[in-house]
Structure formats: structure tokens, C-alpha cells
Amino acid sequence: MAALRPCRRALVSPLCRAFSGPGCQLAPERAGERRDTAPSRVSGFCPPRKSCHDWIGPPDKHSNLRPVHFYVPENESPLEQKLRKLRQETQEWNQQFWANQNLTFCREKEEFIRSRLKAKGLELRTGSGQKATLDAEEMADFYKEFLSKNFQKHMCYNRDWYKRNFAITFFMGKVALERVWNKLRPKQRKTST
Amino acid sequence: MAASPHTLSSRLLTGWVGGCVWYLEGRAMQESPREFMHLFRSVRKQWMTFQHFTFLRRMYVTQLNRSLNQQVKRKPEPTASPFLERSSLAQAKAETCAMRPLPPPHLPLSRKPNDKELLELESASVIEGSLDVGRETKDEKQWKEMKLHLDDLPGVLARLSKIKLTALVVSTTSAGFALAPGPFDLPCFLLTFVGTGLASCAANSINQFFEVPFDSNMNRTKNRPLVRGQISPLLAVSFATCCAVPGVALLTWGVNPLTGALGVFNIFLYTCCYTPLKKISIANTWVGAVVGAIPPVMGWTAATGSLDAGAFLLGGILYSWQFPHFNALSWGLREDYSRGGYCMMSVTHPALCRRVALRHCLALIGLSAAAPVLDVTTWTFPAISLPINLYISYLGFRFYVDADRKSSRKLFFCSLWHLPLFLLLMLTCKRPPGATCAGGDSGLPTW
Numbered sequence: 001m002a003a004l005r006p007c008r009r010a011l012v013s014p015l016c017r018a019f020s021g022p023g024c025q026l027a028p029e030r031a032g033e034r035r036d037t038a039p040s041r042v043s044g045f046c047p048p049r050k051s052c053h054d055w056i057g058p059p060d061k062h063s064n065l066r067p068v069h070f071y072v073p074e075n076e077s078p079l080e081q082k083l084r085k086l087r088q089e090t091q092e093w094n095q096q097f098w099a100n101q102n103l104t105f106c107r108e109k110e111e112f113i114r115s116r117l118k119a120k121g122l123e124l125r126t127g128s129g130q131k132a133t134l135d136a137e138e139m140a141d142f143y144k145e146f147l148s149k150n151f152q153k154h155m156c157y158n159r160d161w162y163k164r165n166f167a168i169t170f171f172m173g174k175v176a177l178e179r180v181w182n183k184l185r186p187k188q189r190k191t192s193t
Numbered sequence: 194m195a196a197s198p199h200t201l202s203s204r205l206l207t208g209w210v211g212g213c214v215w216y217l218e219g220r221a222m223q224e225s226p227r228e229f230m231h232l233f234r235s236v237r238k239q240w241m242t243f244q245h246f247t248f249l250r251r252m253y254v255t256q257l258n259r260s261l262n263q264q265v266k267r268k269p270e271p272t273a274s275p276f277l278e279r280s281s282l283a284q285a286k287a288e289t290c291a292m293r294p295l296p297p298p299h300l301p302l303s304r305k306p307n308d309k310e311l312l313e314l315e316s317a318s319v320i321e322g323s324l325d326v327g328r329e330t331k332d333e334k335q336w337k338e339m340k341l342h343l344d345d346l347p348g349v350l351a352r353l354s355k356i357k358l359t360a361l362v363v364s365t366t367s368a369g370f371a372l373a374p375g376p377f378d379l380p381c382f383l384l385t386f387v388g389t390g391l392a393s394c395a396a397n398s399i400n401q402f403f404e405v406p407f408d409s410n411m412n413r414t415k416n417r418p419l420v421r422g423q424i425s426p427l428l429a430v431s432f433a434t435c436c437a438v439p440g441v442a443l444l445t446w447g448v449n450p451l452t453g454a455l456g457v458f459n460i461f462l463y464t465c466c467y468t469p470l471k472k473i474s475i476a477n478t479w480v481g482a483v484v485g486a487i488p489p490v491m492g493w494t495a496a497t498g499s500l501d502a503g504a505f506l507l508g509g510i511l512y513s514w515q516f517p518h519f520n521a522l523s524w525g526l527r528e529d530y531s532r533g534g535y536c537m538m539s540v541t542h543p544a545l546c547r548r549v550a551l552r553h554c555l556a557l558i559g560l561s562a563a564a565p566v567l568d569v570t571t572w573t574f575p576a577i578s579l580p581i582n583l584y585i586s587y588l589g590f591r592f593y594v595d596a597d598r599k600s601s602r603k604l605f606f607c608s609l610w611h612l613p614l615f616l617l618l619m620l621t622c623k624r625p626p627g628a629t630c631a632g633g634d635s636g637l638p639t640w
Binding site: 057148157165 | 332333335336337338339340402403405406409410415420421422425426427430469472473527528530531532534535536540541543596597598
């Protein structure tokens with residue numbers, strides 16, 4: 001995903017507020033905090049010049065989301081630009097959320113395992129040098145706790161995600177109609193003259 | 194758990210569907226004119242061939258992926274040679290990218306180092322450079338153009354509409370249709386079959402449309418078309434609309450309005466209630482069980498035109514079946530559910546999860562006894578279905594007591610063959626016409 005370093009806060013905050021409900025003012029502030037904890041992936045990928053489509057990459061190792069490299073046509077209309085910016089910004093926002101979520105999960109899981117093993121009086125590594133793990137039933141306590149701790153965060157995220165998803169799809173529809181209309185219009189001029 | 198249920202379930206599906214179709218053909222031979230038989234046989238041949246073909250193709254692809262590394266089509270060489278040092282590679286890419294109207298990429302050299310630092314940076318980057326270039330080139334190969342090829346479209350749409358799940362849903366609808374009293378009406382059956390299939394495709398597509406970032410984060414669902422960018426969200430929604438509208442229209446005007454209404458209601462329940470509720474409350478499992486129960490009810494109402502006790506019995510059977518099936522499956526997915534923010538009983542209320550699964554296994558025994566009471570089947574049915582019902586209840590009990598992955602897997606796999614066999618036994622024990630206590634007129638289709 002090349003090229004998304006222009007001040008993320010400037011992009012994130014107004015659009016985030018536009019799409020967050022009144023109860024979700026947490027989103028811009030959280031995005032600001034998370035920038036330090038979850039590094040965003042910058043890929044050096046550049047698609048071939050002949051291509052005039054978007055390109056999608058392999059899943060990010062932190063967020064598991066596939067980054068998209070958006071194609072910018074030469075005669076990009078304002079509507080197309082609005083759609084592309086919305087998709088780029090949503091991609092960044094999703095990347096931040098899931099990278100942070102997954103890293104937090106892994107970190108807290110490690111801490112939980114460490115504390116449980118300590119409580120049992122066991123070492124972190126077994127005799128053969130492998131990492132000691134807890135079985136699924138012991139981990140169940142952690143999964144339950146993690147889910148309830150992050151419940152509110154997920155509620156906010158879900159609400160934002162649904163809004164963004166609908167908005168993106170709606171604009172895609174508008175752009176598609178605009179393109180069809182543009183294709184038909186020169187034909188109409190030809191038939192009239 | 195990812196690969197085997199699919200291959201096993203598709204084998205079962207072929208067997209189950211074969212059994213169902215064989216029974217329906219038998220009914221058609223008894224009651225319908227000979228012209229229908231020819232049509233029926235050709236439909237059956239095509240469908241069985243399609244099922245076998247899909248199954249074989251999937252096995253082949255699985256084998257191919259295991260033996261070879263997935264060959265990615267090489268994209269054309271970029272303007273810059275890939276064997277430059279890292280810093281100059283970044284610059285070269287900046288140039289090529291800057292030539293296209295893109296915002297310039299962030300270069301790692303934006304800070305102002307002093308000379309010594311710069312030398313160290315250069316030497317370190319030369320060493321890292323060759324490794325990183327190798328990694329980056331490999332990484333670049335994994336980038337795919339988001340261009341939809343028409344050859345790929347059927348496969349993509351099949352995965353988008355969860356075609357295997359749709360096939361199972363349609364089989365339960367067929368079972369409902371076949372179990373309903375009255376003469377077998379082939380055109381009505383085909384319309385119900387196609388209409389329900391289209392409605393299911395629509396609902397599944399919308400579900401995937403809503404769940405993209407969540408599906409990316411779970412192993413079971415990370416290869417779905419929207420996650421991989423094989424189809425755009427707009428196209429997915431358009432496809433869903435193009436399935437839902439004709440599907441519901443077929444059911445409403447081709448079959449009867451009651452079946453159409455149930456179809457619309459089920460799409461709404463699945464997409465607008467179940468899908469969002471998965472993140473909010475464990476009640477989603479009960480809503481999902483209702484979603485699974487409605488298709489056989491639709492089959493029954495398509496045949497009879499009314500919601501009889503028999504329809505509710507079939508709905509009840511599918512409703513109860515969902516719990517051992519889903520609760521056992523969810524036991525092994527607790528980590529993914531927790532990380533993804535899904536509220537499932539297996540995570541939040543594990544004891545309830547197992548208790549509910551056992552409770553509904555036992556309910557299946559009760560429901561099989563209710564079948565002859567409601568004139569759906571003869572008394573043979575509870576007798577011959579008792580062994581399989583007792584077995585699934587035993588596995589449910591083991592799951593309740595042991596609460597481990599092994600018992601959950603056993604229960605899940607048992608549920609996969611239990612349902613087709615249960616419905617097949619029901620079909621073979623169907624109450625013959627004329628022996629009903631309810632009387633002759635039970636709402637035959639008007640057309």
C-alpha cells in the first residue's frame with residue numbers, strides 16, 4: 001500500500017466524525033493513540049503502467065486485511081476521487097483497528113499464559129525448550145474476559161463499519177452510473193448532429 | 194476442521210440428495226403422467242453429474258495445491274530493475290510512481306541524518322537490501338489485479354452465495370415439500386426449489402458483504418471472494434438483488450404468497466437480525482436456528498398452501514438440530530470468536546452451550562415421536578430413528594460432560610450425517626394418502 005503518509009489525523013478525524021454517530025467520538029482519538037502502538041504497513045509495491053485497475057495484496061501480518069493499491073485515472077471525476085479517498089481512508093481505519101486488536105489480543109494472551117503458569121508454579125518453557133501452553137479449557141477464561149472487555153469497542157467499530165460499507169457501495173453505484181452516462185452521452189451527440 | 198467437513202458434507206449431500214430425488218421420482222411414477230418421468234430423469238442426471246463434478250474438481254484443486262506451490266501469474270517487469278540497493282530502489286520506485294498521478298510515497302530517507310549516520314545507514318541498507326529485495330519481489334508476486342474475468346465469475350459467485358450451504362437449505366425445503374400430504378406436483382416443486390435456492394444465495398451474499406473485515410480475521414472464512422477482492426461490494430450487492438427479486442417473485446407468484454412471505458422474512462431475519470446480532474448477544478444462535486427451520490416449512494407451505502402442524506413439526510426438527518450442530522462447531526472456534534468480537538455461547542456461557550446442545554439432541558427424540566401423532570409419518574418412524582437419535586444424544590451427553598475438543602468434533606460430525614438420514618427415514622415412513630386422520634382436503638395448490 002504505497003503512499004498514505006500525508007497527515008493521517010487530518011484525513012481520519014473529519015471523515016471519522018462524519019461517519020461516527022454521536023456516541024462514537026472515541027474513534028478519532030483512538031486512531032491517534034493507536035498510531036503509536038500499531039505500525040501501519042507500507043509496501044513498496046507499484047503496479048505496472050499499463051494496468052488501469054486496482055491491485056490487491058497479500059494479507060497484512062498484523063491486521064490480516066488485504067491492502068488495496070488504488071488506481072487513479074487521468075481524467076478522474078470529483079465523484080471518483082471522493083470514492084477513492086473514502087476507500088483509502090476506510091482501509092487505513094480498518095488497518096489500524098484490526099492491527100491494534102490482534103496485537104493487543106496476542107499480548108494479553110501471552111500475559112495470561114505467563115500469569116497462569118506462574119500461579120501453577122510452572123516454567124514458561126518446558127524441558128525440551130518449547131513454549132509451555134495452557135489447554136483450551138484454561139484459555140476459555142481468557143477468551144471470555146477479552147470478549148467482554150472489548151465489547152464496547154466492537155459496538156462502535158461495527159456501527160462505523162456498517163456506515164462506511166454502505167457509503168462506499170452507494171458511491172460505487174453512483175460512479176458506475178456516472179460512467180455509463182458518460183459513455184452514452186457522446187453517442188447522443190453523434191446521433192443528434 | 195476446515196477441509197474435512199466440506200468433503201464429507203459434499204459426499205453426504207450427494208448421497209442425501211440422491212436419496213431424496215430417488216424417493217421423489219418414485220412418487221412421480223405413481224402419481225404423474227409418463228411425460229414428467231423423462232424430464233425428471235434428465236434433471237436428476239444433470240444434477241448428480243454437477244454434484245460429482247464439483248466434488249471431484251474440489252478434490253483435484255486440493256491435491257494440486259498440496260503438491261505444487263500456487264503458481265502466481267508473473268506481472269510484467271517494473272521500470273526499475275529489482276536488483277538495486279534498497280535506498281535507490283525506493284527512489285526509483287518513487288520516480289516511476291511519481292510519473293503517474295499518485296501522491297508521492299513516503300521515503301524512509303525523509304529525516305536529515307549526519308554523514309556518519311548516513312554511511313552506517315547505507316552499509317546496513319546494502320546488507321538488508323538484498324534480503325529485503327528478495328522478500329519484496331516475492332511479496333510483489335502476491336499482488337493481484339482486481340479485474341473480474343468472466344471465466345472466474347461462476348466460481349466466485351458460487352463461493353459468494355455459499356453454494357454448498359444453499360444446496361443443503363434447498364434439500365431441507367425439498368424434504369418439506371415431499372413430506373407434505375397431497376399429490377406430488379412437479380412444476381410447483383421445481384419453482385419452490387429454484388425460488389428457495391435464489392433466496393438463499395441472496396441472503397448468503399449479503400451476509401458476506403457485511404462481514405468482510407471479520408471474515409479476513411478468521412481461518413474458516415479468510416478465502417471468501419470479497420475478502421480476496423475477487424468481486425467488488427457493488428457487484429456482490431447487485432448479485433444479491435438479482436437473486437432475491439426473481440427468487441421471491443417465483444415463490445410469491447409461481448407457488449403461493451405464503452411461501453413468498455416466508456422467503457422474504459427469512460432473508461430479512463438472516464441478513465438484518467442474525468448477522469448484526471452475532472456481535473451483540475448470544476441470542477443470535479436462537480435466531481439462526483429459526484433461520485434454519487424456515488426452509489422446510491416453506492417446502493411444506495409450497496405443497497399445501499397452509500401452515501399445518503406438520504409444517505411446525507418439520508420446522509421444530511430443523512430448529513432443534515441447529516443446536517448440537519452449531520454449538521459443537523463453535524467449541525473449536527472460541528479463540529477466533531473472541532478476537533473477532535463475536536458473542537457466542539461457547540465463549541461467554543460455555544456450560545449453557547453444552548446444556549443447550551444436549552437438550553436439543555433429546556428434543557429430537559421427542560419430535561420423532563410427535564411425527565406419527567401429527568399424521569406426518571407412521572409409527573415405524575420413531576422406532577427406526579431411535580438408534581440414530583440415541584447415538585446423537587449420547588454424543589451430546591459426552592460433549593456436556595467432557596467439554597473438550599474431541600467430544601465437540603464427534604458431535605459436529607455426527608450432526609452432519611444425522612440430519613440427512615433422519616429426513617430420509619421420515620420420507621420412507623411418510624403416512625400414505627388416505628390413511629390420514631386429518632381428512633382429504635389439506636389445501637392443494639390451486640394451479
